[in-house]
Amino acid sequence: MKKGFWDWFEEVSPDVLCLQETKAQPENLNDDILQPKGYHAVWNSAERKGYSGVVTFSKKKPKSVALGMGIEKFDMEGRVIRTEHQGFDLLNVYFPNGTSGSERLQYKMDFYDAFLGYCESLRKQGKKLVITGDVNTAHKAIDLKNPKANEKNSGFLPQERAWVDKLLAHGYVDTLRLFCPQPDQYTWWTYRANARSRNIGWRIDYFIVTEDLVKQVKDAFIKPEVMGSDHCPIGLDILSA
Numbered sequence: 001m002k003k004g005f006w007d008w009f010e011e012v013s014p015d016v017l018c019l020q021e022t023k024a025q026p027e028n029l030n031d032d033i034l035q036p037k038g039y040h041a042v043w044n045s046a047e048r049k050g051y052s053g054v055v056t057f058s059k060k061k062p063k064s065v066a067l068g069m070g071i072e073k074f075d076m077e078g079r080v081i082r083t084e085h086q087g088f089d090l091l092n093v094y095f096p097n098g099t100s101g102s103e104r105l106q107y108k109m110d111f112y113d114a115f116l117g118y119c120e121s122l123r124k125q126g127k128k129l130v131i132t133g134d135v136n137t138a139h140k141a142i143d144l145k146n147p148k149a150n151e152k153n154s155g156f157l158p159q160e161r162a163w164v165d166k167l168l169a170h171g172y173v174d175t176l177r178l179f180c181p182q183p184d185q186y187t188w189w190t191y192r193a194n195a196r197s198r199n200i201g202w203r204i205d206y207f208i209v210t211e212d213l214v215k216q217v218k219d220a221f222i223k224p225e226v227m228g229s230d231h232c233p234i235g236l237d238i239l240s241a
Contacts (some may be wrong), residue, residue, distance in 0.1 A: 005228060009036070014235075015059050016085070020094035020134045022053035044068065046078035053078045054133070056092045060085070069118040074111055082122075087241025088213060089122060093133035098154035105154055108136070112163045116170065123210065130238065131172070131208040134188075134231065139164040139174070142183045143203040155204065167208070175207045175220035175236055185222055188231045199224075207236040216241070 009017065017039075026034055026043045035041050039057040044067045046052040056062075062083035068075030081092045093115065098105035119129055137160040141147035150156040168174065176185065186201025195201065207220050219237035226233050 006036075008226065008228070009057075016083075016090065017057045018081075018090070018092035018132050019055050019057075020053075020092070022055050023050050024053055024055075025049055042067075042081050042083060044078045044081045047076045051077070052094055054081050054092050054094050056081045056083050056090070058083065058085070062090075069114060071114055074114060079111070080115075085240065087216070088128040088130050088209075088238075091119070091129060091131045091133075093131060093135075095134060095136045097136050098157075098160070105157075108154075109159060109163070112160075116163075116167055119172075120170065128213050129172075129210045130213065130236065132206065132234075132236070134205050135164070136204055137161060137164060138202045138204055143185075145184075145186070145200040145202075155202065171211045172208050173211055173214055175209055175217055176203075176222065176234070178214070178217065179220055180222075186224065187222055187234055191230055196230075205231060205234050207234060209236075209238070213238065 022043070022045070024043070025045050034043070036057060039059060040061040042056045042062070042065050044054050062085060064084040066082040068080050074080075077096075079094045079096070083090050083092070095115075096104065096108040096111050098108035119131070122129060136155060138144040138147075138156050139161055144150060144156060147156065151158075154160065184199060186199065186203050187205035188203075189196035189199075189201040193200070203222075209217060216239040217236065218239060219235075221235045223233045223235065
């Protein structure tokens with residue numbers, strides 16, 4: 001399935017598509033990319049060119065849109081888009097990576113805590129939430145091929161995994177595990193050592209919903225056969241209210 005991205009997008013024709021790490025400045029894109037035919041697009045780019053960034057494409061124009069969390073040190077990296085849809089708010093998030101040193105690991109943990117606080121403030125407003133994106137952490141040993149070898153590596157550190165525990169304890173649900181309890185379900189593979197063909201991967205991309213949406217979730221899935229990136233697409237089938 002080595003199709004071009006736009007061929008794949010047209011064939012799948014999702015109601016909503018969320019991309020992370022776009023690394024794009026909208027002023028440098030042509031109209032066909034900025035606003036694909038049949039879709040409304042919301043871009044949030046980092047101040048630093050060629051870095052981070054997210055975009056949400058939706059067939060129906062969102063009821064409202066918000067960029068970032070209202071915290072400058074995080075919002076400058078273009079990591080969060082919130083779009084309001086019928087029955088829920090969708091958060092498209094590119095969580096920081098903590099592999100480049102202790103300073104960025106602390107930034108990642110601070111982002112995690114700020115994001116949970118942001119979500120809880122939305123819930124207090126009566127919002128039901130769907131969260132998707134690259135969380136950059138494998139939650140449990142089942143979520144990566146070599147857990148013992150990675151216990152001291154960012155992406156599987158105890159404090160990172162503990163935050164996912166904390167998130168779920170606050171009434172959020174990892175949707176894939178509602179349907180797929182088995183191991184070897186990965187969403188990212190290093191380009192090294194033929195890791196993808198050998199399925200030596202990590203599950204670091206998620207669809208997470210608040211508990212009040214679980215009954216509306218009809219399926220959650222991973223599409224490892226779709227090539228073109230070191231990540232593969234993940235999906236959620238959810239009924240609107």
